[in-house]
Amino acid sequence: MPVRQVGEHQVWRLRTPRQALLTWLGWLLGLIVVAVCFRFVSGQTMWVFVWDAGAQAADLASRMVPPEWSYARRLWVPLWDTVNIATFGTLIALVVSVPVAFLAARNTTPHPVFRQAALVIIVFSRSVNSLIWALLLVSVLGPGLLAGIIAIALRSIGFVSKLLFEAIEEINPRPIEALAATGAQGGQVLGYGVVPQIMPAFAGISVYRWDINIRESTVLGLVGAGGIGLQLDASIGELQWARASVIFVMILVLVVFSEWVSARVRQSIK
Amino acid sequence: MALIGPSGAGKSTLIRCINRLIEPTSGSIIVDGEDITRLNGPALRRARRRIGMIFQEHALVDRLTVMENVLSGQLGYVGFWRSQLRRFPQPTIDRAFEILERVGIVDYVDKRADQLSGGQRQRVGIARALLQDPQLLLVDEPTASLDPKTSRQVMRLLLGLATEHQLTAVINIHDVPLAAMFVPRIVGLKQGEIVFDGDPKRLTPEVLTTVYGEENWEPERGGDDDEEDDGDAGSDEFGLPETAAVNGAADEAANEQETSR
Amino acid sequence: MTTGSRRWAPAPFIRNPFLRWGLILGAVGYLVLAGASIDVNWVRVYQGMDRARTLFAGFLQPDFTSRWSFIYTGILESLTMAVLATVLGILLSIPFCFGAARNIAPLPIYLFCRAFIAISRSFQEIVIAIFFVVMVGFGPLAGVLTLAFATIGFLGKLLAEDIEDIDERQLEAIRATGGSWLQSMGFGVLPQIMPRFIGLSVYRLDINFRESSVIGIVGAGGIGGALNTSISRYEYSTTAAIILVIVALVLVAEYFSGVIRARVQ
Numbered sequence: 001m002p003v004r005q006v007g008e009h010q011v012w013r014l015r016t017p018r019q020a021l022l023t024w025l026g027w028l029l030g031l032i033v034v035a036v037c038f039r040f041v042s043g044q045t046m047w048v049f050v051w052d053a054g055a056q057a058a059d060l061a062s063r064m065v066p067p068e069w070s071y072a073r074r075l076w077v078p079l080w081d082t083v084n085i086a087t088f089g090t091l092i093a094l095v096v097s098v099p100v101a102f103l104a105a106r107n108t109t110p111h112p113v114f115r116q117a118a119l120v121i122i123v124f125s126r127s128v129n130s131l132i133w134a135l136l137l138v139s140v141l142g143p144g145l146l147a148g149i150i151a152i153a154l155r156s157i158g159f160v161s162k163l164l165f166e167a168i169e170e171i172n173p174r175p176i177e178a179l180a181a182t183g184a185q186g187g188q189v190l191g192y193g194v195v196p197q198i199m200p201a202f203a204g205i206s207v208y209r210w211d212i213n214i215r216e217s218t219v220l221g222l223v224g225a226g227g228i229g230l231q232l233d234a235s236i237g238e239l240q241w242a243r244a245s246v247i248f249v250m251i252l253v254l255v256v257f258s259e260w261v262s263a264r265v266r267q268s269i270k
Numbered sequence: 271m272a273l274i275g276p277s278g279a280g281k282s283t284l285i286r287c288i289n290r291l292i293e294p295t296s297g298s299i300i301v302d303g304e305d306i307t308r309l310n311g312p313a314l315r316r317a318r319r320r321i322g323m324i325f326q327e328h329a330l331v332d333r334l335t336v337m338e339n340v341l342s343g344q345l346g347y348v349g350f351w352r353s354q355l356r357r358f359p360q361p362t363i364d365r366a367f368e369i370l371e372r373v374g375i376v377d378y379v380d381k382r383a384d385q386l387s388g389g390q391r392q393r394v395g396i397a398r399a400l401l402q403d404p405q406l407l408l409v410d411e412p413t414a415s416l417d418p419k420t421s422r423q424v425m426r427l428l429l430g431l432a433t434e435h436q437l438t439a440v441i442n443i444h445d446v447p448l449a450a451m452f453v454p455r456i457v458g459l460k461q462g463e464i465v466f467d468g469d470p471k472r473l474t475p476e477v478l479t480t481v482y483g484e485e486n487w488e489p490e491r492g493g494d495d496d497e498e499d500d501g502d503a504g505s506d507e508f509g510l511p512e513t514a515a516v517n518g519a520a521d522e523a524a525n526e527q528e529t530s531r
Numbered sequence: 532m533t534t535g536s537r538r539w540a541p542a543p544f545i546r547n548p549f550l551r552w553g554l555i556l557g558a559v560g561y562l563v564l565a566g567a568s569i570d571v572n573w574v575r576v577y578q579g580m581d582r583a584r585t586l587f588a589g590f591l592q593p594d595f596t597s598r599w600s601f602i603y604t605g606i607l608e609s610l611t612m613a614v615l616a617t618v619l620g621i622l623l624s625i626p627f628c629f630g631a632a633r634n635i636a637p638l639p640i641y642l643f644c645r646a647f648i649a650i651s652r653s654f655q656e657i658v659i660a661i662f663f664v665v666m667v668g669f670g671p672l673a674g675v676l677t678l679a680f681a682t683i684g685f686l687g688k689l690l691a692e693d694i695e696d697i698d699e700r701q702l703e704a705i706r707a708t709g710g711s712w713l714q715s716m717g718f719g720v721l722p723q724i725m726p727r728f729i730g731l732s733v734y735r736l737d738i739n740f741r742e743s744s745v746i747g748i749v750g751a752g753g754i755g756g757a758l759n760t761s762i763s764r765y766e767y768s769t770t771a772a773i774i775l776v777i778v779a780l781v782l783v784a785e786y787f788s789g790v791i792r793a794r795v796q
Contacts, residue, residue, distance in 0.1 A: 034618050037611035041671045044608065044752065049668030056666045084565045127781040128774060129745045131657065132758065136770070139762050140582045142575035149569075178329035178395075181289050182402055183319035183346025184353075191354050192342050196333040219655045223748065236661060248654070255653045337539055356541045363539050380542055 063241035071243045075231060075250055082227035082254070085145055085220065086213040089152025094206055097157050101164035108168055108194065118161070125158025130216045134225040148225035152213050159209055167201035168194065204266050211262035218251045272449035273442045275459035276482050281442045284459070285408050288440070289321045290314060302405060319346035322399030322437075324428075326411035328391040332384035336375065336394050339383050340366050343401035362401070369397045373427060389420040393427070400431060407432065407439040413448065421445070425452045446473070582765070589767030595776075598761065598769045605747065605754030606776060612674040612753055613740040619675065620682025620739075621732050627683055628690035629716065635694060644687070651684025656742045660751040671752030678739045678746075685735055690724060697723045730792040737781075737788040744777050 002016040015023060102108045104118035133154045137147035176193045184192070221229020228247060235243040273281045286292040288299055290306060299306045301317070309317055322343070330339045344362050345353055352358070358366075370376040373393040378386060383394060392412060399407060412428060413421035429452045432439045443449045449456060450470035458466030458481035465480050466473075475487040545551040595602065630636045630644035651659075659680055663673040702719035710718065747755025754773060761769040 033614060037614045040607060040611045041615060041675060041752075045670045045672040046668050050672060053666040060662070060665055080565075080568065084569060087561075087565065088569070123782065124778060127741070127778040129741060131745050131748065132755075132774070132777075135748070135759065135762050136586065139765070140586060141579045142572060144572060144575075145569050146571045146576065172332075174325060174327050174329040175331045177291055178323065178325055178398075179331075179342055179345065181291060181318055181321070181323040182343050182398070183315040183317075184342070185315065185345075185350065187350045188345045188353050191350070192334070192338075192345065193331055196331050199333065215653075215655055219657050222657065232658075248658075251658075252650075252653050335542070338541065360536060360538075364536055367537050367539075379539070 060241060063239075064245040066242065067245040067249060068240075068242040069246060071246045072250065075228060075247065078221070078228040078231050079250060079254060081145055082217045082221075082229075083214065085148040085152060085225075085227050086210060086217040086258075089149045089217070090156055090206065090210045090213050092149065092153040093156035093160055093209070096153070097160035097164060100157065100161040101168060102190075104161060104165040105168035107171070107173070108190065118165075122158045122161050122165075125154055125156075126162065127158075128155065130155035130213075131220065131223060134220045135223050138224040143224035143226070145226035148217060148220040148227055151220060151225060152217060155216070156209050156213060159212075160205055163205045164198065164202060167198045167205075171197040200269050203269050207262045207265045211258045214258040215255055218254065271438075271440055271455040271457055272453040273440065273457050273459060274444070274446055274449060274481060277444075278461075279459040280462045281459055282410060285323075285410050285440060285442050288406075288408055289318050289323060291323075315346055319402055320404050321406045321408060322402045322404035324392075324395050324399050324407065324409045324412055326414050328388075328395045330383040330391055330394055330398075333382060335380050335382055336370070336386070337366065337379045339394050340370065340397045340401055343398040346402070365403075366397070366401055369400050372431070373397050373400075388415055389424065392416065392420075392424055396424075396427065396431070400435070404437060407437050409439060409441040409443075411442055411444065413443065413445060421448060422451075429453065446478070585765070586767045586770075589769075589771040590775075592768055593772035593775055594766075594768035595772045598757065598766070598772075601757040601760070602754070602769075602773060602776065605757040605773075606780070608671045608674070608747075609740065609743040609753035609755075610780075612671045612678060612743045613736060616675045616678030616743075617682060617732065617736040617739050619679040620686065620735065623679065624683045624686040624690070627687040628694060629720075631687055631691035632694035634697075634699070635716075635720070644691075648684050648687040648691070651680055652688060656681050657746055657749060660746040660749050664750045669750040669752075673750070674743060674746050674752035677751055678742060681742070682735050682739065685738070686728075686731055689731055690728060693724045693727055694720060726796050729795045733788045733791045733795075737784045740784050741781055 002019075003010050003012050005011075013020070100118050100121055103110075103114040104122060106115065109115040109118070130151045134147055134151035137151050141147050141150075171194060175197075176189060179189045179193045217227050217229075219229045219232070221227045221231065222233045224230070224233075228251065232244060232247050235241070235247060273284065275281050283292055287294045288301065288306065290309075294307060298308075301321070304317065306314070306317055331342070334342075338356065341356070341358050341362070344358060348358055348362075367376065367379075370379060373396055375390055375393045375397065378390065383391060386394065407428075409428060412424055416424060425448060428439065428441070431437070441449070441453060450473060453470065456466065456468065456470050456473060457464060458477070460481050466477050478487050479485065543551060545554065627644050627648060630640045631648055633641055636644065656677055660673060660677040663676045663680075667673050667676065697720060701723065702715060705715040705719035743753040743755075744758070745753075745755050747753035747757070748759045750756065754777065758770065758773050761767075761773060
């Protein structure tokens, strides 16, 4: 905490003059960046529509309420599909993620080459949103649940593998050493020493990802990959906002349910 | 045999070289007529089966039960799938129970390892090593994290088992009086060289200085000595009893080890 | 005395046999039912293999040039959207995170803020984007508003939890000196949550950039629009180029985000 002598008094400031200047410059720079961004965005915006936003919102609200509850009858199967997309996608991802994670972890990888390859897989998987994967897959495989399941799986592999290999790298190495010292084979050392140590983490990560996948699955239908998103796309396309609001309510209920399940399971793991 | 010496003298390294948890940079290690340093993967595993190791920090798998930890001593003899399904041969299970009773921990058979106390965990580690039916026991600081009473119980147990099963035991230990009390042969290491090898009775202050460096080895008087001062079987200058506590020396002649640097 | 033969088997993971078998049967039942209900048009999949080959070929020879202007505009839109949305989101989330902290806020405000945050978090960004596109028209402004709204939910919840976890005594001490409400927040609460606040904000900037590449699919600006167009035209080389650019930018963003968070904490 800098203290300076000014005349007869000692003056305390939070920052040294240099720090203060740098901080001020930092904020100025930030402000400039934001202003530039705003100009750009503004340039792409049709402001006439924006001024209208209040009216549009009110109009939208009036069309959405009351919801067309009778539409709900047709939503149960799509909802079931959505849950299946998320569940099967997560399961496939789990099966693939385990070997990838073992290849990526420094302490279990057979060779640095494998580790790099695994890391590349993880990076690609994590950087591309499941909706983008779904777009590609629908284009290639055609619309339907399969595209959705694979899209979810592709995105989840990166997520699960990354967290899993971090968990593997953090295990206690002493039991591993001890197991090797008894003359156990590599596979047995993994099975008795590594797997029990990462089990809680694996279970937690899996359920966590399943919960996120439920959310993501609800919208995959917007690009044709099955689930309740298809109905959402149809209702919005036909401007049937009262039906859309029923869909939103069902999505909300589903998400609340999956979050509850996820929290309970992760609680019981501790 | 007990290995004593200051920190960094290489005691831990030496012990781990014997089963090649650490690779020696040069020289050879001969156990039961076989040069360990020359063995490849499967042969090394077979050799390790005959060498039981007991660790300072117990090195148990926390989330597995006592029985599973003990059975892992037999992993070298059981195939991968059978071991994963926990289908060990019945004689192995019988032996495991026997050993658990011998070390005094059979009541905890299905408890998870992380629910046990330090002394109990140490016993599980000992049981695991014994289930290997080893010829050689490597023990790395068995009493480092134990209280004085448990330490003596563990040392007594170790040396008793070594006698019963006629094992050679190499014990890395920092507590010299404890070692001298139980173990018939002491080897002192300093900076990687053997500076003493013989009977604990020959551990004079001069010898200890050679091993550890200059120090006043007289027992410090003035009030609270530690609880070791129970027997008065005639102690010499550092409170070591005149007679060695274990009769029937472990059979060193069958195993010879040389390291040359 | 010999102990004789004793059997041992590992204890099952779930002790209660009813629960165990119930779960196993339930799981198997679910998999069978769900598996049967998944309707895959294998003929279409088979026919799609050709296109898959074209897609892979596209990745081997990504085309950055033919649609460069679209890509360029799209990336700029995504970047600027992410920056603006994060700044706006941070500013707006501050009142919400205080409002959603049980130890700071009175009950009605607490309930309102928690409800708002819950709604923000329950819906995917793309759904929110649809709303904003309806309200303010196509273009990056809708994207900015979407991501800002999502940011409020994200930061609001995490920071509210942080605030609820603070060391109350520090806050009490400031209050005891006679500080106003605002001062006690500033000196008692803010310093405790600052490191995490900065860390989460930087993390959210990273996430917002990722999301901004997607919401363009429904017209909310960003590279998503160009991506969607290239796919619908089967211009897979362009698609590959766009995806590679997205991956590269995400990596850069993640790197910087990691560096900043390490320095702050």
